[in-house]
């Protein structure tokens with residue numbers, strides 16, 4: 001009926017479609033409609049670049065033109081969401097490309113282990129939303145989650161325990177599991193970036209191999225004074241580099257000061273300082289990070305670090321710094337001045353372990369919390385007050401949300417903190433400000449809520465917060481700043 005009625009001429013023009021993230025340029029018509037949406041042709045046009053695509057919907061079928069495999073894949077995601085929501089497919093053209101090349105999500109599996117099936121589910125959701133970097137935080141004080149053949153104790157000893165139960169049984173990914181996940185991600189256009197955190201957050205490795213431990217709190221840091229530490233860590237990175245074909249390797253570098261004071265009492269570190277003329281803990285940290293950055297380079301990878309590493313002299317044009325300290329805009333400015341590629345993942349609003357409603361009790365907050373519209377509005381909203389010029393921000397590669405899991409001890413809590421904020425993240429990372437429209441986004445989200453229901457996901461319902469009460473967790477973390485190790 002509908003098709004016949006409209007076949008005599010063009011129907012009303014549509015400039016918005018029920019797709020998350022919203023495409024940048026839509027010119028479609030409500031009639032005539034496409035009679036065969038399953039008839040899809042692909043065309044290559046290298047000038048379109050990495051992620052861009054054109055979706056041309058005609059009466060007889062659909063043509064997706066893209067410069068690469070990724071663009072074609074994103075075009076398919078757009079088509080898929082449209083066919084899920086619309087009874088009939090309008091004809092016309094969508095031209096779309098992302099604002100940022102790095103559209104990331106980080107999952108911490110060291111504090112609480114999610115496991116392969118959950119990771120695959122997250123990768124499916126990321127792909128649907130055109131997110132393309134999965135940062136995998138695989139090691140920390142609470143657990144080591146990746147098999148390293150040369151050092152089996154890492155997964156015999158280091159993989160036991162979690163944030164809520166230091167005696168919980170061993171859980172980790174074998175190298176075959178890792179390859180399976182990496183392939184699964186690659187099929188969805190997602191690059192996996194492994195993180196092996198050092199020299200801090202090293203507790204699980206130091207429990208397994210105490211000979212390389214160098215700091216407070218049951219070995220929060222590796223020992224930077226021992227030459228063997230560098231061989232041990234480089235061996236580990238070598239195996240890791242071989243498992244992850246992507247070009248990036250993340251070596252952490254955050255919050256070293258939580259354990260580095262103990263270095264001053266360590267005879268190996270004292271000898272190193274004497275030998276290298278180093279003056280204090282910061283200089284030792286800098287020495288350590290530069291040595292490990294060299295290892296990453298020799299392994300043929302691009303270094304990624306948290307912004308703390310910038311303080312000790314890392315952060316060059318061929319390194320990626322993740323800016324997470326939202327209260328240190330000065331750091332972002334310096335990173336930009338150094339022309340160092342940056343990924344913005346500030347705690348406010350891009351940490352998904354922060355609560356999202358004033359009634360919530362489990363999770364972090366810091367001068368407020370991270371709501372759906374805070375995430376959506378980033379970086380134009382109030383967090384943009386870093387007084388950086390567009391030119392300086394030109395070095396920004398993209399955005400990333402980080403899911404730390406101290407308060408995420410089960411599936412319900414992960415779901416609750418992730419859905420639907422991950423959809424808002426996708427709009428923030430993909431859409432230029434002109435194509436953002438929060439009300440439209442919330443309308444499209446109605447379909448996502450239905451999908452979450454059908455998938456059995458325990459999402460936070462922004463329409464009615466009482467619909468899904470906050471799942472309780474092991475820890476209530478009220479205010480700033482948090483030191484988990486005291």
Ligand code: ACM
Pocket residue numbers: 254255306324
């Ligand atoms: C971090 O939140 N320590 C990167």
